[in-house]
Amino acid sequence: MIESILHNQGAFAGSEAKGSKALDKDAFLRLLVTQLQHQDPLNPMDDKQFIAQLAQFSSLEQMNNIAAGITKLTEQAASQDMLSAAAFMGKEVVAAGSGLSKEKGAVSSVDFTLQGTATEVQVFVYDSSNNLVRTEKLSGRAAGTYSYAWDGKDDQGTSLPDGRYSVTFAATDAEGTPVLVSTAVSGRVTAVERTEDGVTRLRLADGRTVALSDVRTVTETSTAATEQE
Structure with a gap:
């Protein structure tokens, strides 16, 4: 009816x-x-x-x-x-992430952890539009955590502009079997923001942001270190 x-x-x-x-x-x-x-x-x-x-x-x-x-x-x-x-302000954090930041020639680094021994590790750097700009091959490494420092250049050796970039890793062992790789970023928290989709993120001193839920460790920042920055 x-x-x-x-x-x-x-x-x-x-x-x-x-x-x-x-x-x-x-x-x-x-x-x-x-x-x-x-x-x-x-x-x-x-x-x-x-x-x-x-x-x-x-x-x-x-x-x-x-x-x-x-x-x-x-x-x-x-x-x-x-x-x-807000309690993270001014503190050093380590969080899951793969972002890179290039500002005034300085490029942030990313830590990567190999879950097993890798005979070959490939690195792929992407710009903010997800375009592949750099590919590198690293030598074999045992299981463990390492730091990757990008030089800020593309495959032709041309220095790329300041901005936000991201990196991924692909590793294989002697038999060609993929080795699991996880990445993490670290830095001092300078701001807290909320995205349009409601995710709370921490902004680091180098401009990168990480999700609050991805934070793994938090440490105090010494006064001297803060003043130097």
Whole structure:
């Protein structure tokens, strides 16, 4: 019966359709009232049908309340993340990441960890548009953590402009089997920011950013080291 009312009440249904394809609890209640107003007095709505529609209304209201509660919890969690992240200001952090930063000729480094012995390690550097700008081959290494320092140049030896870059590693053992490689970045936290998708990130002194959830270790920064920067 609700569907027939929607067709008969063109203006009302049209206004709801323009605003949203889904009916909220207020629209549902208005439909229910309209249905009662337009029912045949000689053939009123069946009690069971009316009770069923009231149950639908109650369920819809509960779902809306749950959705509102989840939204509020999400907002509170985001605010709590920002407050928690503020405690990282001025401290040195190590976080999962593969970003590189080049500023005034200085290039940040990235640590990479080999989970097994690798006879060959390839390095791929990408610019902010995800274009491959540099490929390098490193000598074989035993399992462990190493630091990679890019010289800021492309494959032709041309110095690339300042900006944000990223690096990936591909390692294989003597049999050509891939070796798992993980990467991490480190630096002093200078700012806390929240992205459009709600992720709290820490901005490092060299301009790189890392997600708060990716932080692995946090250490105090000495006053002398901070003053030197």
